[in-house]
Amino acid sequence: MADRSSSKTAEKNEDDAPPIIEYSALNIYKDLLLEQQGKAPADNESVAKRERMKKFLRETMNTD
Numbered sequence: 781m782a783d784r785s786s787s788k789t790a791e792k793n794e795d796d797a798p799p800i801i802e803y804s805a806l807n808i809y810k811d812l813l814l815e816q817q818g819k820a821p822a823d824n825e826s827v828a829k830r831e832r833m834k835k836f837l838r839e840t841m842n843t844d
Contacts, residue, residue: 801836808833 803811811830814820820830837843 803829803833803836808837 811820811826812833815830820826
C-alpha cells in the first residue's frame with residue numbers, strides 16, 4: 781500500500797514541476813522565424829530542434 785501512495789506522490793510532483801526550457805526566447809524566435817521565411821536548415825537535427833521548440837510553445841503558451 782505504501783508503494784502506491786509514494787508512486788502517486790512522485791507522479792504528482794513531476795506533473796507540478798515547471799517545464800524545462802532548453803532554448804532562450806531569442807533562439808526560438810530566430811529559428812522559427814527562419815523556418816517561416818523558408819530559410820531554415822533542413823537537416824534532421826535542425827528540424828527536430830524546431831519541432832521541440834514548437835512543442836514547448838504549444839505546451840506553455842498554447843500557441844504555435
